[in-house]
Amino acid sequence: MVKIEAFAVEQVLDCPQWMDKYETIAKYNTAETCCASLSVDDLRELSEDKDSNPLARLQSAKLTYGAIRGSDELRGTLANLYSVKTPTPLPKDNILITAGAIQANFMLLYTLVGPGDHVICHYPTYQQLYSVPTSLGAEVSLWKTDASNGWQLDLKELEKLIRPNTKLIIINNPQNPTGAIVPHSTLEELVDLAREKSITLFADEVYRPLFHNITPMDKEFPPSLLSLGYERTVVTGSVSKAYSLAGLRVGWIASRDPSIIEACASARDYTTISVGQIDDAVASYALAPTCIHNLLRRNIDLARKNLALLETFIESHRWACEWVKPRAGTTAFVRFTKMGKPVDDVAFCEMLLDRTGVMFVPGSACFGGGEEFPGYVRIGYVPETEVLEQGLEALKAFMEDGYEDVPVKKKKT
Ligand SMILES: Cc1ncc(COP(=O)(O)O)c(C=O)c1O
Structure with missing residues (x-):
């Protein structure tokens, strides 16, 4: 309260x-x-698997709580997406399905942050990312960006903000509201710094992979923070923005560190038992290889x-x-x-x-x-x-x- x-x-x-x-x-x-x-009809139009209807499959299914952490199908699909171009694939058990990225963010912050902690947060951004840590008793420093340098993060600035009790550094990539990206080289430097100081990195990647003004050929094209090989990394995402499916309320937390997922799962037992089976099934259909490419192209x-x-x-x-x-x-x-x-x-x-x-x-x-x-x-x-x-x-x-x-x-x- x-x-x-x-x-x-x-x-x-x-x-x-x-x-x-x-x-x-x-x-x-x-x-x-x-x-x-x-x-769902639009999705079926986009899909190469027009004959199967994710809702029809559920017509006769008993509406139990379903898979508590999210279906194997959905977590498996997401794990594959995070495993592209990485030396070590992400296990599906390192993903927890949530009711949107908003719940993913809240759950994660609730789990990781408390009084006495210091948190650094990319700014401007979605208010949840800095107000929730403050409300949980942490001290928050804003890592500010401004239009004069294209809303880019400055690592020298970050070094000045880090304190002995800095627990978490939060970025939002791509950034709401500016539409800026944190480029590959900055992500690499960020990982090096965080690793050196053993600070957990958290990227809200809810607008991934809607990159329309930079191509994957560009050396600064940003990978998911999860692909950079640092275990203490956690990201959140959802089907709301890049996938046009906010009404499903399906998001996720993914981490290279299984203990973060376990801690979030146990905190989640007090708030959400599971995400609805119907939401999970439609999200699985949309993110499957038969649909995701056409959906993103659109x-x-x-x-x-x-x-x-x-x-x-x-x-x-x-x-x-x-x-x-x-x-x-x-x-x-x-x-x-x-x-x-x-x-x-x-x-x-x-x-x-x-x-x-x-x-x-x-x-x-x-x-x-x-x-x-x-x-x-x-x-x-x-x-x-x-x-x-x-x-x-x-x-x-x-x-x-x-x-x-x-x-x-x-x-x-
Ligand atoms: C940066 C950011 N994170 C998370 C969310 C929450 O999105 P959802 O819960 O629909 O996935 C939003 C919504 O605007 C957002 O802009």
């Missing part, structure tokens, strides 16, 4: 609340962080096409906005200004929604506790292309006849 209350107090106006308040009334939802969602193509539309908008509105073009994931962090001064992003998002039905997420309120990232808005640019196209048309019209009413951000006195 205390832990949950402390977490709630941390929040000024967090994204879940913003999303919850406006998502259902938005005409153009360009705040969403998932690639345009799919139905989403990477969609992300590329939509990002080009957004880029055209940004280029023709340079007088009012700037960005670091995303390399992966589904979100762009765009800064809106008037005569060089950042706009009040909350007022901007509310006016835009009210007058046009276009929904964005205000950056200062949802990512910087009200103070940092003034003028920034997060744009979720991978809905159906028509939604983005129409939303950008409406935004263009607003820039012509409504933007002048948007106030600039007042400095706090």
